Amino acid sequence: MSSNFVASNQTRSLRACMVCSIVQTQQRFIRDGCPNCETFLDLTNHADSVQECTSQVFEGLITLADPGQSWVAKWQRLDGYVAGVYAVKVVGMVSGIPTFGVCDYTGLDRALPDEVQDNIEAAGVRYIPRDGSAQDDDT
Template sequence: MSTKADRACMLCGIIQSMKSFRTKGCPNCESLLHFSGDSSQVAECTSPSYEGLVALGQDSKGSWVARWLRIDGFVPGLYAVKVNGRLPLDIVDTLEGLDIHYRPRDGTAED
């Protein structure tokens, strides 16, 4: 069940409440995006606009859906199929500096 307070991480696609991102951070991306305690970072790097839901369970390694969405190996939870919006350019530059290639989850990235 989603509410207006639910948001999707623009990097991994996990769906959580705004409060959860602020208090606990992103379970997949916290070391990169540093959401915990930073409301402005949560607002910039998550989106309230997303499409589709996929439930990722404990055993995601063999899931073709998880591989297709690039979420295999992430923590179990609800993930958006498509996240509307993109990370700010300064964050993309930081990720590239860490040798992490950002692929937007808005449907524009091609494999």
């Protein structure tokens, strides 16, 4: 069984998925893809896609052992995902909308490719910005 947790000596190569915010090493994304988004991101064995759909710039880490039972997972909208380490906020863009507030990180305001955006939409996935700007519309 493969673990979605990251050893502390691998922090320099960590990246966060811009869709689900799971944090893995770049090599793990290339080797195994994203455990939550692989069906529509198709990252396995595609280093270019990993560069486009993940970010090295993120804030905070959350470790989830049982996302289905965790109030933190529900609060961060991670309760449908696999156990692992997740970023609290991820820098990046989807549909041309900055996903880190005003983006204090000059030059990092890149968007997911149009093809990836189309795949997300076709998969019926509701994109939730992982920058903390998402409003709770479940009420």
